Amino acid sequence: MSIIGRYQAGRAPRTAISFVALVALVVLSAICGAVVWNIAGDDRHIERRVDRLYSLEDPQFAHELGVLLGPPVVDGNRYRVLRNGDEIFPAMLEAIRRARKTINFESYIYWSGDIGMAFAEALSERARHGVKVQVLLDAVGSAKVEQSVLDTMTNAGVDVRMFHPVRWYTLSKLNNRTHRKLLIVDGTVGFTGGVGIAPEWTGHAQDPDHWRDTHFEVEGPVVGQMQAVFVDNWIKVAGRVSHGPEYFPLPKPAGEGRAQMFSSSPTGGSESMALMYQLAITAAKSSIDLSAAYFVPDRVTEHALLAAIDRGVRVRIIVPGEHIDSETVRAASRQRWGELLKRGVLIAEYKPTMYHCKVMIVDGLLVSVGSTNFDNRSFRLNDEATLNILDPKFAAEQTAIFEDDLKRSQPITYDAWKQRPLRQKFADALSSLIGAQL
Numbered sequence: 001m002s003i004i005g006r007y008q009a010g011r012a013p014r015t016a017i018s019f020v021a022l023v024a025l026v027v028l029s030a031i032c033g034a035v036v037w038n039i040a041g042d043d044r045h046i047e048r049r050v051d052r053l054y055s056l057e058d059p060q061f062a063h064e065l066g067v068l069l070g071p072p073v074v075d076g077n078r079y080r081v082l083r084n085g086d087e088i089f090p091a092m093l094e095a096i097r098r099a100r101k102t103i104n105f106e107s108y109i110y111w112s113g114d115i116g117m118a119f120a121e122a123l124s125e126r127a128r129h130g131v132k133v134q135v136l137l138d139a140v141g142s143a144k145v146e147q148s149v150l151d152t153m154t155n156a157g158v159d160v161r162m163f164h165p166v167r168w169y170t171l172s173k174l175n176n177r178t179h180r181k182l183l184i185v186d187g188t189v190g191f192t193g194g195v196g197i198a199p200e201w202t203g204h205a206q207d208p209d210h211w212r213d214t215h216f217e218v219e220g221p222v223v224g225q226m227q228a229v230f231v232d233n234w235i236k237v238a239g240r241v242s243h244g245p246e247y248f249p250l251p252k253p254a255g256e257g258r259a260q261m262f263s264s265s266p267t268g269g270s271e272s273m274a275l276m277y278q279l280a281i282t283a284a285k286s287s288i289d290l291s292a293a294y295f296v297p298d299r300v301t302e303h304a305l306l307a308a309i310d311r312g313v314r315v316r317i318i319v320p321g322e323h324i325d326s327e328t329v330r331a332a333s334r335q336r337w338g339e340l341l342k343r344g345v346l347i348a349e350y351k352p353t354m355y356h357c358k359v360m361i362v363d364g365l366l367v368s369v370g371s372t373n374f375d376n377r378s379f380r381l382n383d384e385a386t387l388n389i390l391d392p393k394f395a396a397e398q399t400a401i402f403e404d405d406l407k408r409s410q411p412i413t414y415d416a417w418k419q420r421p422l423r424q425k426f427a428d429a430l431s432s433l434i435g436a437q438l
Contacts, residue, residue: 050278050304052311055285056363062258062390064279069262069272071228077220078255079389081397085202088195088215089115095185095217096122101246103133104230106182108141108371109196112149119197120149124156133158134242136233138178139165141196161237163383176266179382181215181371182230187249190218190226192261192370192387194293194358205353208323212405213356214291216369216387218259221251225261229385232263258390264372265383273372273386274379277301277360284308284362289402290317291357294326295333296375302336309343318357318402318409321349329375331424331431334417341414348409361402364395 054060066072082088096103096119103126110116127133135153137145139162153160163178164170183191193215195201203210218226231242264272281288281304288308295317297305305315317340324330337347360368370386372378389395420428 050275050282052282052307054283056280056283056365056390058283061279061283062260065260065262065276065388068279069260069276071225071260071262073258073260073388073390074221074225074251075258076251076253076255077218077222077257077259077389079219079257079259079394080217081401082193082215082217083401084204084213085115085195085210086204088193088213089118089202091217092183092191092215093118093122095183095189095191096126099126099131099133099185101131101186102184102242103131103186104136104182104184104227104234104242104247105134106136106178106180106230106233107197108138108177108179108181109198110137110142110149111144111196111198112146113199113202115199115202116145116149116197117152120152123158124153127153127157132242132246134234134238135160136163136178136230136237137161138163140177141179159238161234163233163237175381177382178233179371179373179378180229180233180263180385182226182385184223184227184230187227187245187247188219188223190223190261191215192218192226192385194356194369194371200354201356208353211354211356212350212352214359214369214401218387219254220257220259221253222259222261222387224248224251226385226387229261229263232265233383236267257394260388261385262388263383263385264379266381271380273384274298274301276368276386276388277374277379278304280360280362280366280368281305281308284313285311286363287314287361288316288363289361289399290315290374291355291359291402291405292317292319292374293354293356293358294329294373294375294378295319296329297336298376298379301374302340305340305345306343309345314346315340315344316346316348316402316406318348318350318355318405320355321351321410323350323352323354325354328431328434331428332434334420334424335428335432337412337417338414341412341417346411348406348411350405350409352408355405357405359398359402361395361398364399365392366390367395367398 062073164173194213195215200211205212367389372384
């Protein structure tokens, strides 16, 4: 009698059940192992704060940024800050429409709506006119993109790829997302910052439905470094190296600014982001202004900030307030504020809308901007990219923008933090337990 027949006769096939149970156990063990590997990883992390050996003005600082993080700081750059969608998206779309040879575009979030279709149509129009257009989207972050948007691009000849699609055989890569936000046109102009392609980023941060964010437009030799960051991930998904003068034209000076674009990834240089923040915080001698969409520092970074306070450095941090896309992140962040507030760090919650900026300004000299959040996920789990600019005039402009945001934010006192409701304290402590994954 067949197994089906024995079931029908009410006689349980013990051997078959044991085999199925064994297979299920093996599969479950594999899944659990993959999850644990994703969470823990197999590399050691920076366990002690970096010793303070120099200030930012010391040539050694820029030199070590280059040798430790990868590309050197290069001269001859020009950059422009773009605030909120009303400034960011027109500039990006204009650059796309001017493209003559190549467009490389990488984003964690690409959803739909009018802005998603506007980018799809602009990229498609260039592809139909012979421009080589390559688009890399994160499979998780861009999961909500409508198929019609993708079809518009692919039908026009745009090469669209997904980074680490979720499959049963890719579980070991599940926790590694590309969080980079890069647009490079003709190898001569680049954009980076915090913006995603979604309706939330349109407008001018005028209400809770329209987010506050910052993006930078860059020209000059550092754009070649931005292009190299994109190509690094394009090789992973397409198995093809995008090179040649249409991607990497010989660099020409566009201004007088000094800049560096570097990246981090669990597959290579996973500690680069954490190290960059450590170096900058440790070298600071007067001020650190941090715009942080997600602020969940690890113990080493927290100690570095406290050491800066002990040296007399003014530390100011703006974080999202009630308008945030992850209450878990907000709770885990709040759990870590106690000692920082007690020792004199100014932490203020942005009130009007979601605050998605990711900018650090140190000593009125260094401006650091890109996709990186101030948390373990950005420091060690995601693929990230950050632009460092060493320019006192530009830093002064960014400080003015920071202080304008600060006027729209509510400072949190240590006493108010201590006296928050018991229910909130419990939620903060519980969320903090998974801080390494946020």
